[in-house]
Amino acid sequence: xxxxxxxxxxxxxxxxxxxxxxxxxxxxxxxxxxxxxxxxxxxxxxxxxxxxxxxxxxxxxxxxxxxxxxxxxxxxxxxxxxxxxxxxxxxxxxxxxxxxxxxxxxxxxxxxxxxxxxxxxxxxxxxxxxxxxxxxxxxxxxxxxxxxxxxxxxxxxxxxxxxxxxxxxxxxxxxxxxxxxxxxxxxxxxxxxxxxxxxxxxxxxxxxxxxxxxxxxxxxxxxxxxxxxxxxxxxxxxxxxxxxxxxxxxxxxx
Numbered sequence: 001x002x003x004x005x006x007x008x009x010x011x012x013x014x015x016x017x018x019x020x021x022x023x024x025x026x027x028x029x030x031x032x033x034x035x036x037x038x039x040x041x042x043x044x045x046x047x048x049x050x051x052x053x054x055x056x057x058x059x060x061x062x063x064x065x066x067x068x069x070x071x072x073x074x075x076x077x078x079x080x081x082x083x084x085x086x087x088x089x090x091x092x093x094x095x096x097x098x099x100x101x102x103x104x105x106x107x108x109x110x111x112x113x114x115x116x117x118x119x120x121x122x123x124x125x126x127x128x129x130x131x132x133x134x135x136x137x138x139x140x141x142x143x144x145x146x147x148x149x150x151x152x153x154x155x156x157x158x159x160x161x162x163x164x165x166x167x168x169x170x171x172x173x174x175x176x177x178x179x180x181x182x183x184x185x186x187x188x189x190x191x192x193x194x195x196x197x198x199x200x201x202x203x204x205x206x207x208x209x210x211x212x213x214x215x216x217x218x219x220x221x222x223x224x225x226x227x228x229x230x231x232x233x234x235x236x237x238x239x240x241x242x243x244x245x246x247x248x249x250x251x252x253x254x
Contacts, residue, residue, distance in 0.1 A: 174188055187205075
């Protein structure tokens, strides 16, 4: 799996390097904010007359691209991943902008009864009873996938659910599979479930096993487009983009 991740990362690196024009702003972003920022490229072009190319993937994959030397002007990651780039002087720590926080939840297809997950014991029973469980692939650096695999181990579930666990490139892919009826229950960030039609009302996991993920944007230390990158961050702070974040399951600082 790790070899596959390296191949995927290298391929993504090549695509970014080949696809972006010299005067195009390049952003790397964790997929958790993908739906929230869907209108950002057009809004940026309308306001500034310039184009921006945003590449989405797991936070781990985007961090690795930056560490391996991929070109970027702005990057959106979890704080822990961002700290790794700060330690390598790859981003401007002072430029950091918090986009928002999203929680870990569960989803089933619309028309299906959501199992009781109001307590840790109830969650365990729901997962043991489910015919299949979808999560984001931890081998691709998915924040929730990594956390959930460790959680399953901590709760003593790993051996019992390993044959019905299905992994997907991103959390939203898992939620889409739930909506199509291919997976009984999906676990992931509310921000990756909120944009998916066909899901029953979402429920958050109990506080004792909850993962609240913060996402932060920062400007590349070596960007030659500092003003353009700052303009992109200012646009993210605008009311329409903040409303989009909230609509997609984020609590925002503003």
